[in-house]
Amino acid sequence: MRKIKVKPTTNLLSLALMLMCNAYANTEPPDLGASDSQCRATYALDDGTLSIPCVKVLNPVEGPQFYAAELQQIPDTEPLQFSVTQTAENNEVNQDDSCVATYLVESGEFQLPCVDRVNLSGEVESADMVFKTISADSSNLSWFVVEETSFSSQLRRYTKAIRKSCPSSSNYKGSQNWANLTDYGYANPLDNFVGMNQTGTFFTNPKTGYSYGTHLGTDYGVKNLAGANVYSICDGSITSESVDYTANRTSKGRDKYKSYFNSRVIVRCDSSNASFLAIYGHVDNALSHGKRVSKGDKIAEIAKAYWCAKFDQQKNCLDPRRDEDNDHLHFGIKVGSSVYGNLPSDWGFGIAPANASYRSVINNGFRDPMNYLCENAISSASGSTDIKLSSSIQISPHPIVQGSPVTVKVNITNNGSRNFVGNFAAAIHSSSGRFVGDIGRKNNQTIRAGKTEDFTFYKSNVTWAPGSYQLQIKYESQSAGIKWDPIPSSSYYYTNPVNVQIQAGKVDTKASQYIDKCIAKYRNYFGSKRGNQYTCDTNYYCQNTTGGSLGKITQIRIHKTLANRNFYYYGYGNWWYASLSYCD
Structure with missing residues (x-):
């Protein structure tokens, strides 16, 4: 660098x-x-x-x-x-x-x-x-x-103590690596990994020290490292996005230079705390797609590094030169099911364009390897979790307004000695405790042992009828044997569930007036109104009904701008429509 x-x-x-x-x-x-x-x-x-x-x-x-x-x-x-x-x-x-x-x-x-x-x-x-x-x-x-x-x-x-306990690759920028992945329950990817030169750092670019583009991993190497064994850091499987151009250069039609830079083996790690992809770049003699591997298994060797003295117009290398000083392993971490899925076309497994921002790198799933593995350590798999609500439940607005958005914020703490992985939800229940619906869910969330996380749940349009309800913050975890239980509070100051009110939103337009007209005219079909009118499908006003003695119609909706002059109603198991002129 x-x-x-x-x-x-x-x-x-x-x-x-x-x-x-x-x-x-x-x-x-x-x-x-x-x-x-x-x-x-x-x-x-x-x-x-x-x-x-x-x-x-x-x-x-x-x-x-x-x-x-x-x-x-x-x-x-x-x-x-x-x-x-x-x-x-x-x-x-x-x-x-x-x-x-x-x-x-x-x-x-x-x-x-x-x-x-x-x-x-x-x-x-x-x-x-x-x-x-x-x-x-x-x-x-x-x-x-x-x-x-x-x-x-x-x-x-x-605190700084937390930062010291979980280093990032920038801690060893341009120097020797002293982080040991075995401290976090993983295997090191190379022999003599601790003390090896770190030659490239996560998220470095031409403005801050990397010559090719924005770097999406960390590089480790020494002169003449080619041929050294590369090991899987975890239990997992080789993914289909792995390609060994180096060992199959002739069949793949790649020159030595391109083969070196594009060869990679990717392992989907089956961690108890997180699911992620471990990316190993610049490799040779790699295992093929579908192979199951265990932590510490050999999966490849370091490939010989090359630089190019001359390119043709198609950017093929006409004169590759051996570069012993650049023999290294590119090691990356990506959260998600695919390395290349949904990536911009000008991104690769190890390099993004020079103008890529840190936000875009994170949003595309790439993480600082050292920090991510520390934060998702599996060495603490023993012990138990202890999830507690550690703040009051903040609801905005309150009362909740039918037809409008609602936001719920809360802090949740894991007081246990084991990392928690599971799902969280903010849910509306009836006053008697019956489940009505979710305001929002957060799936596959990790709260490390001894840590607190902030959660925000959001629903863009409240459609439940006005009245009195409970709001519960709940959690679910297969490994912990929890099935959507209310989260216990860490203090009597914090109540879960809390009582909430949903009030009717004010809807007074020509379209909403037609809703009342149609229901009144066909009372035997619609029955009585259930709750008040609300916005549905973005462009429509809706009204739930009890269903009348004849048609058992349980919903009517009308376009806000009276488009096509029709009203739509749900009955007999399907949606139907009729002219608004029938309601005049």
């Missing part, structure tokens, strides 16, 4: 001095239009780095200049503090990008409009941040401090 060269200009010195400032974090999310920006900053909780790809330095004397910067959180500080670790020129910044960070040298203000906070599970939340310079005679001229806000409170929940 190439190192960033720092240009010692006045503005860069000012940027370094600025980073001893007070930071005021505003948790309002940025404009959604900025979600695909190449200039989004990334705050990674696993190692405390704040990477800012685009910084515009405004100095009234020298004019605007553009840089990339990397900051590091100072451990064990309260409130949160950071320092500058790297800066580099970046002359490819799109000045119209709304996510460009701005440092105003004259006022000392540093504005970061788009910051993605990446938690220890790889989930991304967004915010903006503003830093203010402190006086020049401060003794902490290389630090800045984050003022207490709800955003920094969320960061503080993940």
Whole structure:
């Protein structure tokens, strides 16, 4: 990995001095239009780095200049503090990008409009941040401090001790790897893995140190590593996306250069805590699709590395040259059932385009291997889980309004000694406890032993009839023998279930008036109204009915704009329609 060269200009010195400032974090999310920006900053909780790809330095004397910067959180500080670790020129910044960070040298203000906070599970939340310079005679001229806000409170929940217990590949950037996968219940992928050179880091790109594109894994190697055994880190099976171009170069029609870069073996890991794909790139003599493997089994060998001295117009390598110094294993982790399924066409198993953002890498399923395996350790499989509700249940709005959305938020803690894997739901029950329906579910969720997770459940359109109900937070786990039980509370302050009210939404349009007309005119078919009118199928108003003595019709719906001048009704096991003129 190439190192960033720092240009010692006045503005860069000012940027370094600025980073001893007070930071005021505003948790309002940025404009959604900025979600695909190449200039989004990334705050990674696993190692405390704040990477800012685009910084515009405004100095009234020298004019605007553009840089990339990397900051590091100072451990064990309260409130949160950071320092500058790297800066580099970046002359490819799109000045119209709304996510460009701005440092105003004259006022000392540093504005970061788009910051993605990446938690220890790889989930991304967004915010903006503003830093203010402190006086020049401060003794902490290389630090800045984050003022207490709800955003920094969320960061503080993940202590430096947690980060140290779960390293990321950036902990060993450009140096030797000292993480041992056996500590997490997995096998190491190579002999002498601990202490081996880490030659490439997860999510590095041309702006921060990787020459080919955005890197989707971690590289480990030494000179002349070719022929070394590669081992499965887990029990699992070889997937159909594995291709050994190196061993089958002639039949696959690949030159030595392309064969080396595209050969891979992929193992679907059957972990008790998570299901994921382990990706091994630049391999030779790999096992074929469908083979079952056990943790520690040999699955391939390291292939000989090549570089290309000459390409033809079709980008085939005409002059491949042996590159002993580059013999290495590309090791990646992807969450999901497929490596290539739903990936953009210009992404590969190990490289994404240079402008790929951290958000897009995470959204496409790729994870920092070291951090992910630590977070999903299987060495703690013994013991038991102890799931508790650890906050009050927040419902918005309350009362719940028929025909409108509802959001439920709650914190859930695993007080046990074993990681919990299972499903969670926020559900509506009748006052007597009978299940009515789900507000939302979260399936295949992991809560590590001793950890707390925030859950949000959402339903876009409430269709249940007005009245009194219970709202339950429930969980299910086959391994724990739990079948949709209410989650016990950790304190008498937290009630589960809670009583809720659903009230009728106000619907007063010409379409809704026709609903009343039709029901009144054909009472023997519709019976009485059940609840109030609500929005269904986006474009329709709906009304449930009890079903009359003749037709047993239980629902009527009418288009909000009276399109086609028809009304639709459900009876005799099917949907039917008739002209609205029959209801006049």
